[in-house]
Amino acid sequence: MFHVSARLAGAAIALTLAATAPAFAQQLELKLMAPAAPGGGWDQTARSMQQALVAAGVARSVQVVNVPGAGGSVGIAQFVNGAKGDGNQLMVNGFVMVGALAMNKSPVTLEQVTPIARLTEEIQVIVVPANSPIKTAQDLAAAVKADIAKVTFAGGSAGGVDHVMAALFAGAVGADAKKINYIPFSGGGESLAAILGGKVTAGISGLSEYEGQIKSGKLRAIGVTSEKRIAGSDIPTFKEQGIDLVIANWRSVVAPPGITPEQKKTLSDAVEKMVKSDAWKEILKQKGWEDAYLGGDAFADFLKKETVRVTDVLKSVGLVKS
């Protein structure tokens, strides 16, 4: 049924795109898995890729399949077992999957997939309500050092990027990360209400999610997690304020295990071509995603390092038993 409806929409898309796709389009017919329900970041990434891959003439058709469940644990299991050796399949994933797999003791790991490329990242931000006495990251650091239990952080699901970031913040300012009082909410919406309502000390989220509230003055951003200050922004980084906290919510794309080097090259080339297309740049601008393209072995290395870092943090806060 799902496939029927997807195909119906696919047909509609194909109709609109048939006219726009250049004649030299390769004959790639891709199946792209979003291991999450429609609407979230991975689903949007997958659908944006679908749009850009076809518009850039890299693929003839792209079918997006949603396999929701447990931070991607269900999707990756299906992907690794069901798509083995298939050079026409891809799966979107990202930071959250690293933690989810560790916490759910998933039998399938990211070591089994074939890394293709990191695509985007979203800068993270810590905000406080406009009337909060906390003005800077150092104020928050002082509060955390004074009594860590009294500083409540609101953010997304347990073990996700927001949670890891709260632990890293505590660690970076010299407090005991194990004792952070992190309150997970489902989705940015609910946590935003808790922050605006003054129920918690601070909120953690992707910058784009809170941008409207920051601009309108209802929330105060006390720091962003990028390496350097974002062009044209007056929000200082944590690094500028003397706190070593650099983290980003990255999203990437991987291929199934057991594909041939030629198949891997075809997929990597296709993704690289897509990333350089105007259609992709346009989408990034609309969605407020940073281009964080990193391909080949560099991405494979990055993935390994990130897995170690996240797993260590989750162990330190007791979410993963060592």
Next chain:
Amino acid sequence: MMDTFAALAHGMAVAVQPMNLLYALIGVFLGTAVGVLPGIGPALTVALLLPVTYKLDPGGSLIMFAGIYYGGMYGGSTTAILINTPGESASMATALEGNKMAKAGRGGPALATSAIGSFVAGTIATVGLAFLAPWLVDFAVRFGPEDYFALMCVAFVTVSATFGDSPVRGLTSLFIGLTLGLVGIDKLTGQARLAFGVPELLDGVEVTTLAVGLFAVGEALYVASRRHHSEEKLEPVRGSLWMTKEDWKRSWKPWLRGTMFGFPIGALPAGGAEIPTFLSYSTEKRLTKYPEEFGKGAIEGVAGPEAANNASAAGTLVPLLTLGLPTSATAAMMLAGFQQYGLNPGPLLFAERPDLVWGLIASLFIANCMLLVLNLPLVGLWVRLLAIPQPWLYAGILAFATMGTIAAKPSVVELSMLAGFGVLGFLMRRYDFPIAPVVVGLILGPIAESQLRRALAISLGDPMTLLQSPISATLLALALIALLAPFVLKGLGRFKATED
């Protein structure tokens, strides 16, 4: 106030442009269609349409999305009433009385009261959206975890209305639901509970799977088992196909009360559409002049919840438009729709793009009228479904339920759960346990638990936080009154009786 009128009039001018009318029509049509199918909800539809609408102008496609959203709320009730298969969890309360009415040959009035009730509620709630949004959102933001927990307490006390005749059996059912609610990753600690190493269980039990399994599959099995005992005669139509004067008289108050529940709770960031429908159902059951009809097909029990779920859809748009806060899956997709055009809903949107916001609100009125026009003539057609011979009808229901479940989650585990819940539903029917409380427990249990634990985490474990918040204290007092009032009244009644 005058500003609002002027802005709304301007919005109307935007919305009645022929192209925008067409988008609204496509939206409500698609919405009704996906609402009828269990599993394919409005969120998935909007997700599939996003890339297609990329080239359209922002106003038009947002109007279409809003049409889908409203349409989905209309469509979900049709299957709930006719074949006891709620298309959306928000239509579950409608199935309770609606399907009983359909079986008694009153499917026509049931569909009509739900369509008209949805229209009335949708219209009132949209007026509320236009005039009260800024004020309401301030209130909604002040709702903290402890207040949500108190709201859940009120809901728990009132669900006894769905218990049927025996409180013991009702409570048994409720606890089955609460247990099912524990399955999956604990939201606060990220640890798995009762998942038995099955990854598909980590996200918990899907409400629609449970509802469709218990209601539709369970019923099909039950009917099959009874087939040779006594032929239950289904009458497609008895009496008028349309609502009688009596029906109107009994419907209008529930419509209004349902709206009063649906709109404000829908506007709460974690309110949702299910809770107001339960509250409305139990309120109508308490206030009705025909209590003997409840459980056998009382029109109030359809009119109230239907109005409530449509009003909550409008309520959801309050935080979306004023704060950029998506509070349902569909709202999240609409947010993605806004962002596709580089628009950020939130406090600035009303100021920056008034034409868009007010055009959207105005087109909600239009979508509502279209839905009424679309749905009322279909009533006659829909009811004829019931004339299909039972074995065919129930075979169709089984196929329909299975397809819907696979559509939502393509997995063997999910399908096995559907079958398992079907057997559970059959056994519960066979031994006379009410099934609604199971679903209620699954919906309310996890919310109540995580909100209470959040509240306690914020207060560092001090339970007094539940009484210190004025909203929470008020709601808890209400819950206490609702819990004790029946006993007190009974006591008074007995006292009076002895005095006589």
